Amino acid sequence: MAKRLTLALAVLFFVITGALPVLSMLFRSIYIDGHFGLESYRGLMSSSHQWLLMRNSLALSSLVTLLTVAAGVPLGILLGKTDLPYRRLLTLLFVIPLLIPAYIIAVSWSGLLGHWETAGRWLFGLPGCVLVLFSVFLPVPMLLTMVFLRTINPELEQAGRLVSNWRGVLRGITLPLILPGIGLAALLVFVLSFGEFGVPNFLRFAVYPVESFTQFAAFYNFRAATAAALPLAAVTLILLWLEASWLRDKTWRVRPVAGAGRAPLIELGSHRLWLFVVVVCGALVFAVIPIVVLLFQSTGAYAEAFSRAGASLLRSLAYSAFGASLLVVLGFLIGYLVYTQPNRYGRAVDSLTFFLFALPGTVIGIGLISLWNTPWTNLVYATPLIILFGYLAKYTALTSRITVSQLAQISPSMEQAAEIAGAGWFRRMLFIVAPLAWRGLLAGWLVAYIFTLRDTGITMLVYPPGHETLPVRIFTLMANGTPQLIAALCVIMIVATLLPAGLLWSLLIRKNPGVGR
């Protein structure tokens, strides 16, 4: 009873924070002046501007997906399966752009290339967006390749080596076995680039999330904004269907095989040096140079940056830390439900979390305002609760998926034994399951913290007066703020992201030396 009630309440809470705002927004777009109608959607597909937006959005996401997978998979193999020197250090360097907000990388590249007219012109548009998002999302296929490589039984490759060289083994055994991981990486990169708001907005490239934001923020037209969001929702549903029908069962219970750490490394031989140089150059260009540029540009502007944004920084840290904790709790309950009830209900809840994750933050933000902007709900609308609700709506998928993969690694007999001994559900969760899953919970907290800290799509629309976060402040100061000030704020944002991430990561490694290898 306690279990059912708690899980049902968790789902209900998620529906109220996540699904209801989107439904409210949809309702307001078709219920006009006391009657139902589709006026808002008329002309949606007849306008050439809509087709341009769709073409731009698809071109950007497809190019970024194609390029990151093409480069990320070989990079993952090089860093996860060969004797390339300094593999861990290089892995860490490549991961840095993923941890910091993408628009900061865009600010940095514009600071670097903006001095040359041709390069600056090239940066502002599709090529610049592709460059920035490529460097930000490259670690996704790289890391997933490395993770899935650890799920391959080394004996399969060893057997292959008896009859073929490494190239043949990679082509015939390794790559086919990690194909679901590559598919998941491609899907994730596509979803993240399709919903990306900050980079195309900064680099002035017209895509749907920017259009939806502009329609709402510039005209406050719920109906037009909802209509502009409809194609986004349609593409999101297609991606959800792809994920559910092809990838979900193959990817959500990833478990490293025993002895994966002892799998033989590919010896690069004479190729070792030039491959090392290429990888180091990649790390320098995509991870080190953008940060160095910001450091140089920001010299002398830190006092002003702290004076202007100190309070926003503290707020960002507090909202993200608390939001991440709530996400861990909600994600744990929903993940538990999805894992223990692999039926229609469980799948529907899982699909809803993924749908909201894939939906651009601007759309969720508009939905939240549409639902909560009334004199009776100011407890939510006029307080930071609305920001937290936005975080829960968008990012629960992250913590619930991490919970599912963590629960898959815990033997069900542990919980069953406690149940036979008479322990109630709460006690089992609190004293058996949660402690056994603590690494997953901590990793989930870290991922949730990073995503909520960098959020702009939701926060920029819904923040109540006097509650703006650091990313919002960076965006509002971009209008006529000096490049030095913006660079200093970006550096502060990077430190605010990397410092807690580094501390928790080192805690994870210290408690479990297997992590990170």
Added chain:
Amino acid sequence: MNRDIFRSWMLLLGVPGLMMIGCEQQSSVQTVTVYVSEDQVFSEPVLRDFERDTGIRVKAVYDTEEAKSTGAMNRLIAEKANPQADVYWANEPIRAEVLKQQGIASPYQSPNAQNIPPAFRDAQGYWTGFSARARVLLVNRGVKEQPASILAYADPRWKGRSVIANPLFGTTTSEIAALFTLWGDQKAQAFMEALKKNRVAVSTSNGESADFVAAGRYDFSLVDSDDAVNRMRQGKPVDMVYPDQGEGQMGTFIVPNAVVLIKGAPHPNLAKQLIDYLLSRETERKLAFADCAQIPLHPGVEMPPELKPIQSIKTMPVDYAEIARKMLQVQPYLREWAGL
């Protein structure tokens, strides 16, 4: 074991929760809420000075560049039945006038508004203007003979050599709407069509237009005077021209900031204090010397040498209330013109 688990949960929820409460803790300090369309980088120091001078805390919502300076106004409209703001600091009077027409503004005659010319304030006190921008031509120094009128946009001599910010947004919309009120629909539409024929480029913002001219991609653009002064102070090879100053010409379009008391404001008395502060000579002096370089409307306020006193500029004779009404009417035409 139990203690370890208790500690873990405290660490997970308790510490971040306390951080959150710490950030939100309200002291007994009085608070006024203001929505601001003026760039944060310029408006925030003024609001901070107000906090320092009065001890009243200011909670602000700022517009972003992407919301085209209309986000705050539209948020006020959306919150009509649930007002959160006390004051609106608009970066142009048209938005303030829209609020008046929508029943969101409340009248207030500030004692500090007495010396502001009547052309720049609402007669009933629904909004009051201060610190203005002029709509100027920013011209690249490489151009031999500088344009002196906005009609240069339609002159074949400048075919493909000029740029204008998207007329659907910001001060460009206001100026186009002003031309519609001044010339009538037929002449104004003919002018807009002439712009198309003359291959005038459309940028996303006045700032981008100014950058294009500074980089030499185009010869001139109509921008706000703060964009122009900003590029001049950066040492870019550009000049600022106040257009249409000659005999018989229509004059330069002036865009003052405007401040509005919100109807149903949660803190009306504090709101009036803030409005008085914004309309003071001292605030105008600060905004003149800031990088936004805005022209004071009070007579005799000190200002930097790049600026002309408002009395020495031939200003476009317009009624901002009429422009606000016209702006709503011409939106569909402008959308069509811009291909949206």
